[in-house]
Every structure is written in structure tokens, then in C-alpha cells.
Amino acid sequence: MAVTDLFARRATLRRSVRLLGEFRYEQPDPDRFYGALADDTAAMTADLWAGAHAGADLGGTTVLDVGGGPGYFADAFAARGARYIGVEPDPSEMHAGPTSPAGSTGSFVRASGLALPFADASVDICLSSNVAEHVPQPWRLGAEMLRVTRPGGLAILSYTVWLGPFGGHEMGLTHYLGGARAAARYTRKHGHPPKNNFGSSLFAVSAADGLDWARSTGALVAAFPRYHPRWAWPLTAAPGVREFLVSNLVLVLSPSTMATPLPEGSQKT
Structure with a gap:
């Protein structure tokens, strides 16, 4: 079974439309x-874990969420039986949710994702959701995510591609004018x-750069557009086009997979 087989069944057009509809409530x-x-x-993480581990669920696993912010993700993973640890450098983000970290179902550490205060090979799953585009060294x-993930575990790095329609975040499509110009225009208007200011808390991260890095590690097991239906996943393997249409790229890596890097868009069983 390929690591993405189970999640591919969930990646339907209905799911894509539902998630797109939720974005307007951010x-x-x-x-x-x-x-x-x-x-x-x-749910995506559980499917990927089951695909990599013969149908196993998340019960008893340790999930390290880099840039997890408030406790929304903690509750979702706890409901699946995982031990959740959130890493967040900004204390205001930690307290932005409906409950404080102290009242959440997970543990929280204030630290930078660029220097994780965890031992090598110490967690089962290391997740980063929409963080890489906010750090200067993605x-x-x-x-760091690979370093702390144990052999046989999964590092799941998902980020917003700069040239996609959501690359500018709250600046909207003005990022196509250039990041600095879009930020200046937003400041004049508002x-x-x-919040996500180009050059300080928002950076132009491409799909090609992410794929090149992931392949260079020898640990890449899958790459796909996070919010797209399964039939649109081949966009990941289309140079140029993927920068505009992939929108959010998921890189799935396993430290135990140290073979020849995979071709673009392929998946290893």
C-alpha cells in the first residue's frame, strides 16, 4: 500500500468545495x-499514518506540531488517541484559540521551528501546517522536522505556495504585483x-524549491496538493503550472526512506 492510498479516497471534489467554503470564515x-x-x-495525518503502517491508527503515537498555535489541532489529534505536543514561538498565537494551552488536551512548548528543543528521533509524527512560508529558512x-522524527515515522510539511491564489494571505491577489508592493498597498488601504508582512513574516516559497529539497533528503515518500481532489494531484509534477495551481503543497517524508529520491509526483509503496 502506498502511503497516500487511504487519503486519496478522502480527497474528493466534495471535500475540496467544503474546505474552500470554510476559508471565508477565517x-x-x-x-x-x-x-x-x-x-x-x-484525518489526513491519520490516513497517511495508516497507509505507512498497515492500517494502524494514531492511538499511542506522539505528534509534534510545529507552529501549532492555539489548541484547535491538539483537540483534533487527542480525539484520535494521539499525544499532541505543539511548538509555537509566539505566545499571542498560543492564546488565540477558544481555550488556553493550559486547558487544552495537548502539551505546548514555546520555541522556534528552526531549532526544535527535542532529541533526535524522538517523535512518531512531526507535522507543520502552513508555517514554512512564514519563516526565512523553510x-x-x-x-529539523526530519531530525526529530524516528525511523519509520512521518514528517508532514504542508505550506502555501507563493504564486498560488492564496500566496498573499490577507493581501489577496495583490501579491501578483510583488510582495513589497502588495504589503504597501494593504497598509495604505487599511x-x-x-499580519503576514512580506519579507518579515511572509516569504515567497515555491513548489519547485520544496520538491527539490525533499528529494535531496532521500526521504520523500509522497507529494500532493493538500486541498485538491485526487484527480488533480498530477499538477504537482507539472513544472511552472504547479506554482499557480497547486496552492498548498504537502511533502511527506520518512527518515527510514533513504533510497534514491523519487521522481516528481511519484509515490513509494
């Missing part, structure tokens, strides 16, 4: 948006800079 109703995103992320983040 600002007016963050509990609804992040709750739905957390549930979908936990592949250093990826290397009277304050965007």
Missing part, C-alpha cells in the same frame, strides 16, 4: 474555520501593515 469566525481545518488535518525547518 476572519469572522476563526473557531469554525480552524476547527474544520484541524479536523481535516488530523528547509532548515524541514531538516492603515496598518498586514
Whole structure:
């Protein structure tokens, strides 16, 4: 069984439409948006884990979530029996959810994803959801994720591709004018800079760079567009086009897989 076989069944057009509909609630109703995103992320992770481990569930696994923010993801993973550890450098993000970290179902550590305070090979799953585009050294983040993941475990790195329609985050499609220009335009319009400010908390990360890095590790087992239906996954293997249409790229790596890097868009059984 390929690691993505189970999740591919879940990756339907109906799921894509449902998630797209949830995005409009990110600002007016963050509990609804992040709750739905957390549930979908936990389901995706569970499917990938089962695909890699002969149908096993997440019960008893340790999940390290790099950039996990408030407790939405903690609750979603706890519901599946996993031990959740969230890493977040910004204390205001830790307390942005409906419950404080102290009242959540997981453990939380204030630290940078670029220097994780965890031992080598110490967790079963290391997850990073939409964080790589917010750090100046995204592949250093990826290397740290691989370092702390045990042999046979999974490192799941998902990030927003800069040239995709959501690359500008709250700046909308103005990022196609250039990141600095889009940030200046947003500031003039709203009277304050965007939360995700280009060059300081938002960076232009491409699909090609992520795939090149992942292949260079020798640990890549799958790469696919996170929110697309299964029939659209071949976009990942289309240079140029993927930068605009993949939107959010998922890289799945396993430290036990140290063979020849895979071709683009392929998956290893």
C-alpha cells in the first residue's frame, strides 16, 4: 500500500468545495474555520499514518506540531488517541484559540521551528501546517522536522505556495504585483501593515524549491496538493503550472526512506 492510498479516497471534489467554503470564515469566525481545518488535518495525518503502517491508527503515537498555535489541532489529534505536543514561538498565537494551552488536551512548548528543543528521533509524527512560508529558512525547518522524527515515522510539511491564489494571505491577489508592493498597498488601504508582512513574516516559497529539497533528503515518500481532489494531484509534477495551481503543497517524508529520491509526483509503496 502506498502511503497516500487511504487519503486519496478522502480527497474528493466534495471535500475540496467544503474546505474552500470554510476559508471565508477565517476572519469572522476563526473557531469554525480552524476547527474544520484541524479536523481535516488530523484525518489526513491519520490516513497517511495508516497507509505507512498497515492500517494502524494514531492511538499511542506522539505528534509534534510545529507552529501549532492555539489548541484547535491538539483537540483534533487527542480525539484520535494521539499525544499532541505543539511548538509555537509566539505566545499571542498560543492564546488565540477558544481555550488556553493550559486547558487544552495537548502539551505546548514555546520555541522556534528552526531549532526544535527535542532529541533526535524522538517523535512518531512531526507535522507543520502552513508555517514554512512564514519563516526565512523553510528547509532548515524541514531538516529539523526530519531530525526529530524516528525511523519509520512521518514528517508532514504542508505550506502555501507563493504564486498560488492564496500566496498573499490577507493581501489577496495583490501579491501578483510583488510582495513589497502588495504589503504597501494593504497598509495604505487599511492603515496598518498586514499580519503576514512580506519579507518579515511572509516569504515567497515555491513548489519547485520544496520538491527539490525533499528529494535531496532521500526521504520523500509522497507529494500532493493538500486541498485538491485526487484527480488533480498530477499538477504537482507539472513544472511552472504547479506554482499557480497547486496552492498548498504537502511533502511527506520518512527518515527510514533513504533510497534514491523519487521522481516528481511519484509515490513509494
